[in-house]
Amino acid sequence: MPCPGWELSGASGVGTPPWIVSIDHLIPLAEGWDSGASAWSPAEWKAYANDLGDGRALSVVSAASNRSEADQDPTRWLPPAESYRCQYATDRVAEKSRWSLSVDSGEEAVLAETLDRCGPADLPAPLPLGIRRC
Numbered sequence: 001m002p003c004p005g006w007e008l009s010g011a012s013g014v015g016t017p018p019w020i021v022s023i024d025h026l027i028p029l030a031e032g033w034d035s036g037a038s039a040w041s042p043a044e045w046k047a048y049a050n051d052l053g054d055g056r057a058l059s060v061v062s063a064a065s066n067r068s069e070a071d072q073d074p075t076r077w078l079p080p081a082e083s084y085r086c087q088y089a090t091d092r093v094a095e096k097s098r099w100s101l102s103v104d105s106g107e108e109a110v111l112a113e114t115l116d117r118c119g120p121a122d123l124p125a126p127l128p129l130g131i132r133r134c
Contacts, residue, residue: 030071086118
């Protein structure tokens with residue numbers, strides 16, 4: 001039988017209550033707004049906020065991680081797992097470019113410093129999580 005919505009595997013194990021995980025915007029909505037989305041039409045904003053067109057835009061994370069990130073940019077928050085930071089920085093640059101969002105000097109410095117620490121084996125690495133729309 002086809003599933004009626006989202007199918008999640010590998011996050012917290014079978015039987016994990018849904019409130020343990022959260023859907024996270026790679027670029028928080030408030031950060032997107034401050035980076036240029038405030039000039040968009042309502043249709044553009046809706047497309048950004050509900051972006052299923054690129055696997056980097058939305059991800060499944062722990063609810064605690066989503067709360068800790070809140071609406072902060074990389075000058076105030078980076079993923080706690082250092083092994084994911086190269087992927088995060090690469091994806092963030094790609095998404096900012098994809099949506100023509102600005103990058104302030106502090107954000108640029110942190111992203112550049114993060115990427116400078118990455119070796120070829122670090123870029124990009126898939127998340128150990130299976131999620132698909134069904």
